[in-house]
Amino acid sequence: MFGALDISVSGMVAQRTRLTAISANIANRSSYEADGLPYRARQVMLAPGDPAATTASGRALGVHVSEIEVSQAGFGYNWSPDDPKAIKSGPYAGYVAQSNVDPFVEQMNAMQATRAYEANVTAAEATKAMVTQALRLLA
């Protein structure tokens, strides 16, 4: 039954990583990366299993972050030819590129991640209650 605790904790860790990425996205909506392009949203990819577990059966259960993908969605463009960051040439000349972070999507994702985090906490509490019950058998 302690395996169940490991699983719930892996769920909590994965959801918190997701929430961190969402916070980073919202915070960096107006920033620019080193190559001059605007900030691309980071998306967390979840996958079942937990490679950090010690046993083979433990590695099959739980959830982990398989990678943090950089979103390749297109940028938004604003017409602003006097801005120093405006594009000089090409079809988008005179436009300023905006980050591809969609605040509404990020907000919904944040709500979903919070809800999943709370569900995992509830599961961990239930497992703890069961273990306490079992221990009372001895007393």
Next chain:
Amino acid sequence: MADPLGFISGVTPAGFPKPPQTGTANGADKAEQGPAFRDVLMQNLEEVNKAQQEATRAVEDLATGGDTDINDVILASQKADNAFRMLQALRNRMMEAYEEIKQVRV
């Protein structure tokens, strides 16, 4: 009269209440009380056993998804527990009584 209550002669004079029975009349009763008590004891043992079996059956029914409710199980378990504790107390008292009698110096 030398024997107002009739203890010696065994005959109670008129107007006096009857003394408690001693002697042959009671001896016959006592000879019957021995096996009767044992029967009562065995019958109680049977009942305790039956109560325990009913409690076990109720628990098994609950555990295998039958019609039994949790309150039925609780009631049956309490009944069996009480019966068992009663039997245990009876047994302890009898053992104490036996120990006491054993120590009587004849």
Next chain:
Amino acid sequence: MIGDLSNSGSMPVLADLMRFTARRQTVIAHNIANLDTPGFLQTDASPEKFQEALREAVEKRRNATGGERGELPAFETDEVRRLADGSIRLMPGTPSGNILYHDRNNRDLERLMQDLSENGLMYRVSADLMRRQTDLLRSAIAQRP
């Protein structure tokens, strides 16, 4: 004699139920951890099917020994395998009837939460009933109520 002590009355049935609920807790926790994983299908080991198979095993034991004595025989369903020594292996199947979401995950959060509390409750009931049995045995052995 010592073996019969731990197989007396309803103790084997309760022990089986405790083991099953403990294993199922792992399955439910796995489902909850993967609420948002794309492509993940929820799995579950149905307690009703397990209780059916347990009931048949209890019947078999009753017919074999004529009462509440002896071990429970091993049994197997398509989701559970109970070995003769009492250990339980779960092979959870995918329940049907859940909505498949856009990320190909068929989560059902309310059902999961209900399963979680139900499982905990079943574990608690069987643990408490088991404790009553062991208390009875201990008081009988110690000759003190």
